[in-house]
Amino acid sequence: MFDEIANQPDAKADHGPALQYLTFTLGDEVFAMDIRCVREIIQHGSMTMVPLMPDFVRGVINLRGSVVPVIDLQSRFGRARAQIGKKTCIIIFDSVSADEKVELGLLVDAVSEVIDIAQANVEPAPQFGSSIRREFIHGIGKVGGEFIVILAPERALDITEMAELVEHA
Numbered sequence: 001m002f003d004e005i006a007n008q009p010d011a012k013a014d015h016g017p018a019l020q021y022l023t024f025t026l027g028d029e030v031f032a033m034d035i036r037c038v039r040e041i042i043q044h045g046s047m048t049m050v051p052l053m054p055d056f057v058r059g060v061i062n063l064r065g066s067v068v069p070v071i072d073l074q075s076r077f078g079r080a081r082a083q084i085g086k087k088t089c090i091i092i093f094d095s096v097s098a099d100e101k102v103e104l105g106l107l108v109d110a111v112s113e114v115i116d117i118a119q120a121n122v123e124p125a126p127q128f129g130s131s132i133r134r135e136f137i138h139g140i141g142k143v144g145g146e147f148i149v150i151l152a153p154e155r156a157l158d159i160t161e162m163a164e165l166v167e168h169a
Contacts, residue, residue: 017119021141021150023112024091026074026082030112032141033151037093039103041111044088055081056162058107063092070105071157077132082107095157102159117141122150132156 021032022041047059047070056075060067070090074082082088087110094101125137132149136156141148 018116019119020114020116021148022091022114023148024089024108025110025112026077026108030146030148031073031108031151032115032117032148033091033093033153034138035114037095037153039092039094042090042092042105044084044090044107054162061090061105063103063105066103068092068103068105070107071162072107073156074107076156077136082109085109087111093153095159096154104157104159106157115143117143117148117150 020035022035022038023030023032025031042063045061047061049059050057050069053059056072058070058072058075058081060069062068072082074080089108089111090105091108091111092103092105095104096102121142122139123142124139125134126140127134133156136152138150138152141150
């Protein structure tokens with residue numbers, strides 16, 4: 001599906017500068033995030049559960065000697081916890097908090113591909129009607145007649161806000 005979408009004329013850079021986005025699915029919905037903040041993608045594996053964490057913190061993993069918290073994006077959006085399947089992946093990305101980079105893992109149902117979206121084809125987040133908090137959305141990308149929700153990871157996965165939620169758990 002996305003190979004066809006990525007090859008559509010409006011997905012190319014002829015409508016102004018294009019950025020690359022990693023697309024992934026949560027249930028039946030397609031989301032994207034700027035590829036520049038993605039470090040790597042790994043298969044879901046064993047996680048260590050951490051007591052007294054909110055539901056959206058699924059646990060931590062050992063990534064080459066570093067402890068990396070894994071955030072269940074479904075749960076972070078206020079939905080039921082993600083079900084682990086054959087294609088479940090963890091997107092490792094850098095989150096910045098107070099000028100400090102923190103590695104986080106993002107649990108998603110499946111990673112699709114990297115696509116180009118021209119900046120002219122990105123609309124602002126809708127004022128209403130979204131299934132997730134508006135401030136979590138960078139914009140809506142128009143790609144080959146389809147719409148893809150582009151996340152704003154610096155807001156959706158804000159370390160300070162998530163830490164405050166952990167303190168109140």
